[in-house]
Amino acid sequence: xxxxxxxxxxxxxxxxxxxxxxxxxxxxxxxxxxxxxxxxxxxxxxxxxxxxxxxxxxxxxxxxxxxxxxxxxxxxxxxxxxxxxxxxxxxxxxxxxxxxxxxxxxxxxxxxxxxxxxxxxxxxxxxxxxxxxxxxxxxxxxxxxxxxxxxxxxxxxxxxxxxxxxxxxxxxxxxxxxxxxxxxxxxxxxxxxxxxxxxxxxxxxxxxxxxxxxxxxxxxxxxxxxxxxxxxxxxxxxxxxxxxxxxxx
Amino acid sequence: xxxxxxxxxxxxxxxxxxxxxxxxxxxxxxxxxxxxxxxxxxxxxxxxxxxxxxxxxxxxxxxxxxxxxxxxxxxxxxxxxxxxxxxxxxxxxxxxxxxxxxxxxxxxxxxxxxxxxxxxxxxxxxxxxxxxxxxxxxxxxxxxxxxxxxxxxxxxxxxxxxxxxxxxxxxxxxxxxxxxxxxxxxxxxxxxxxxxxxxxxxxxxxxxxxxxxxxxxxxxxxxxxxxxxxxxxxxxxxxxxxxxxxxxx
Numbered sequence: 001x002x003x004x005x006x007x008x009x010x011x012x013x014x015x016x017x018x019x020x021x022x023x024x025x026x027x028x029x030x031x032x033x034x035x036x037x038x039x040x041x042x043x044x045x046x047x048x049x050x051x052x053x054x055x056x057x058x059x060x061x062x063x064x065x066x067x068x069x070x071x072x073x074x075x076x077x078x079x080x081x082x083x084x085x086x087x088x089x090x091x092x093x094x095x096x097x098x099x100x101x102x103x104x105x106x107x108x109x110x111x112x113x114x115x116x117x118x119x120x121x122x123x124x125x126x127x128x129x130x131x132x133x134x135x136x137x138x139x140x141x142x143x144x145x146x147x148x149x150x151x152x153x154x155x156x157x158x159x160x161x162x163x164x165x166x167x168x169x170x171x172x173x174x175x176x177x178x179x180x181x182x183x184x185x186x187x188x189x190x191x192x193x194x195x196x197x198x199x200x201x202x203x204x205x206x207x208x209x210x211x212x213x214x215x216x217x218x219x220x221x222x223x224x225x226x227x228x229x230x231x232x233x234x235x236x237x238x239x240x241x242x243x244x245x246x247x248x249x
Numbered sequence: 250x251x252x253x254x255x256x257x258x259x260x261x262x263x264x265x266x267x268x269x270x271x272x273x274x275x276x277x278x279x280x281x282x283x284x285x286x287x288x289x290x291x292x293x294x295x296x297x298x299x300x301x302x303x304x305x306x307x308x309x310x311x312x313x314x315x316x317x318x319x320x321x322x323x324x325x326x327x328x329x330x331x332x333x334x335x336x337x338x339x340x341x342x343x344x345x346x347x348x349x350x351x352x353x354x355x356x357x358x359x360x361x362x363x364x365x366x367x368x369x370x371x372x373x374x375x376x377x378x379x380x381x382x383x384x385x386x387x388x389x390x391x392x393x394x395x396x397x398x399x400x401x402x403x404x405x406x407x408x409x410x411x412x413x414x415x416x417x418x419x420x421x422x423x424x425x426x427x428x429x430x431x432x433x434x435x436x437x438x439x440x441x442x443x444x445x446x447x448x449x450x451x452x453x454x455x456x457x458x459x460x461x462x463x464x465x466x467x468x469x470x471x472x473x474x475x476x477x478x479x480x481x482x483x484x485x486x487x488x489x490x491x492x493x494x495x496x497x498x
Contacts, residue, residue: 098478106482234355
């Protein structure tokens with residue numbers, strides 16, 4: 001196993017950070033690395049917003065509910081962005097083909113994928129420098145407020161945050177579903193054939209929760225998922241995205 | 250700059266591969282690395298399908314039109330997958346809350362983000378071993394055929410491919426938009442304030458295309474984007490995704 005794969009496999013989300021700030025050099029390395037990720041047809045359909053303003057951090061914390069929004073040394077917000085492409089055209093609103101394309105589900109997917117490729121490079125760059133990271137989908141708990149706080153124009157939506165800082169704890173690495181569940185060959189493996197591996201994983205997760213160094217509990221993955229999906233959450237994301245003129249054609 | 254960031258910044262898409270196959274060890278390292286990426290609430294809403302069947306490779310090549318679909322040493326296909334979660338529940342179709350959640354735009358985004366985080370870890374793991382990669386969004390040129398070839402059930406859609414192999418060329422690294430365009434602080438930077446950087450980038454891209462080692466041309470990024478978006482493409486993705494019972498609530 002080489003050093004890079006070792007770093008990838010050593011990932012755990014960090015939710016407690018020391019007070020040590022990031023250097024400008026570290027931030028530059030993280031953003032430059034993000035920008036080097038692949039992007040669909042070089043569209044670069046994303047924007048990263050770095051948060052340094054403490055009032056803004058507090059407002060974002062109130063949406064997320066997670067303390068590490070406030071305590072992270074640096075907070076990056078990743079946005080799917082087709083506004084730039086919209087503005088390049090002289091009269092986009094008089095060009096129905098241009099608009100149809102821009103507002104299609106295909107381009108929405110492209111922008112989400114582009115932003116995510118960049119974010120994962122940012123995450124790895126940070127971890128390579130000994131920093132810890134935690135993704136924050138919880139900022140979508142109030143996606144309209146998340147959007148408004150950043151003054152995002154039409155054709156831009158906020159996706160998630162990435163909290164970065166010097167780790168102040170070292171949680172255990174969370175086990176994942178067995179490879180046999182996630183990795184198939186040539187054709188989709190029917191759920192029936194995934195079942196035994198999921199059962200095995202439920203046992204692994206149950207042992208992990210019972211024995212991990214903090215926050216012990218009795219639970220399985222299957223039960224967690226069933227409980228989670230039984231409660232509709234963030235159902236307003238759909239109308240919000242369409243109001244931002246994305247994902248609607 | 251550390252070794253990992255050096256690898257991230259050294260990325261270029263590889264479209265020509267030698268005949269050398271990947272070892273089972275390399276494939277295992279790539280998939281295990283993919284699985285170590287962050288995932289929203291541990292949902293792991295994705296599946297990776299590895300292609301070894303030459304007939305399937307040929308069929309996928311016909312969708313994509315890119316030779317490296319056939320010539321790659323290994324081809325991974327990344328799918329957004331909420332079928333697993335659907336199947337965990339005993340009677341999902343009699344549980345409207347469960348279905349509403351699963352079929353929401355929010356969960357569609359989660360599944361696309363999860364798949365993409367995993368894919369970027371796979372890409373970096375491959376590159377860390379000296380392999381080259383190329384993302385293949387072109388498989389969405391016929392997303393229904395892409396789907397049918399893999400026999401994907403409801404609540405699963407194919408997103409893109411990742412061609413992997415031993416590089417047989419070393420293309421120049423493509424310049425990206427200046428950091429000032431992509432990275433904003435605390436608030437979205439209006440397009441007017443991005444404009445001068447985009448103009449600068451157009452000059453950079455124009456020089457790059459005029460002087461690069463192969464496939465020289467005269468073009469700018471802005472003109473490429475305007476031409477690209479003037480022609481609606483993959484407009485069937487929207488109805489396809491909704492037929493697969495995703496992104497519809």
